[in-house]
Amino acid sequence: MTITRHVLGLSGGRDSAALAVFMRQRHPEIDVEYFFTDTGKELPEVYDYLTRLEGYLGKPIRRLNPDRDFDYWLKSYKNYLPSAQSRWCTRQLKLRPFEDWVRKYLEAGETVISYVAIRSDEEYREGYQSNKDKLLIRLPFKDSGIDKAGVIEILDGSGLGLPAYYDWRTRSGCTFCFFQQKIEWVRLRERHPEAFEEAKSYEKSALEHGSPFTWSQGEPLTSLECPKRQQQIRDDHERRVARAKAKLQANPLRPDVQLDDDDIYGSAAKACLTCHK
Structure with a gap:
């Protein structure tokens, strides 16, 4: 019998939190494993929001900590800062820990379904591209026609609301993310x-x-x-x-x-x- 695992990555941001709420409300029959890949350089508001989200979901959010931190990789890249042209921080601190985590399941012959919070109004975005036959990507918001306003409605309806940093910043991620305005x-x-x-x-x-x-x-x-x-x-x-x-x-x-x-x-x-x- 083939085992299927359902996973959903949380960034501490609005859309992935709303997707977690959506999956709990619309698909309670699916046992979703929630995870957060912690770089150690996140905003404190992100950690606070994840704690609140855990309370709503009624289950822990697995922390995937990279085995080597930002300072290690910065030195490996000759002290060159990550940038839009060279996103080594995403590769080494976010994607690599996720791939390492699911590899043992895939090697055991299990199927892993990863749910990604791309909205219906984000035509220019593409999700994580899997090159593994048994690592499948699902986009529930696109499939259900949920846009940004719909995401906010989901969070307001759940009582969670938006993360506190949305008062002054519209991106989660590292405090020094180069995508900041x-x-x-x-x-x-x-x-x-x-x-x-x-x-x-x-x-x-x-x-x-x-x-x-x-x-x-x-x-x-x-x-x-x-x-x-x-x-x-x-x-x-x-x-x-x-x-x-x-x-x-x-x-x-x-x-x-x-x-x-x-x-x-x-x-x-x-x-x-x-x-x-």
Whole structure:
């Protein structure tokens, strides 16, 4: 008899949390194993939200910790920071621990079905591409026509609501994720100055070792400490928000649809699914 395992990766973000709620509500007959791949560099709000989610699901979320941390891999990559062009952080700290975890099941002849939180309104996104016959990918939100507004409705209906960091940032993942917009770096410095200082230290070391990348495209974090530059970033962000709101089609059934980075900054703001869903 072939054993089938059902797994769902949580990032600490909105969409994957909603998918976990969705699976519990719509498919209680499926015994889903929930997991979180911990880089050790996540926002504290992420850990708080995962604890709340565990309470709702009534079962633990397995932590997949990589056997080598961010500092190990940074040294392995000659102190070059990860970037959109070289996403070694996703490969080594997110994908690799997941693949190592499910390998023993696949080698034992089991089938693993992985549920991924790609929404119906994300046509440009693709899920994790499996090259294993017995590792199958399912996209319940796409299959059920659930979009961003639907995700928010699921979380509100469950009583969980959004993770606390959505007050100032629309991406989960590492505190120093290079996919952050400049306004989010400014807010990170305000909300978690110790994390900003750590990111600045990594960047300084990388630049000294010849890395061509900074965390924030086109300028080092030290420039974001300048009050004048911070105000420029805030003003630019407000202009972008105003333009995005003007383009947003009103829906009387969903008057409180929230804008996120994809709405404000365009599809270029899309980030690693493994980290941010």
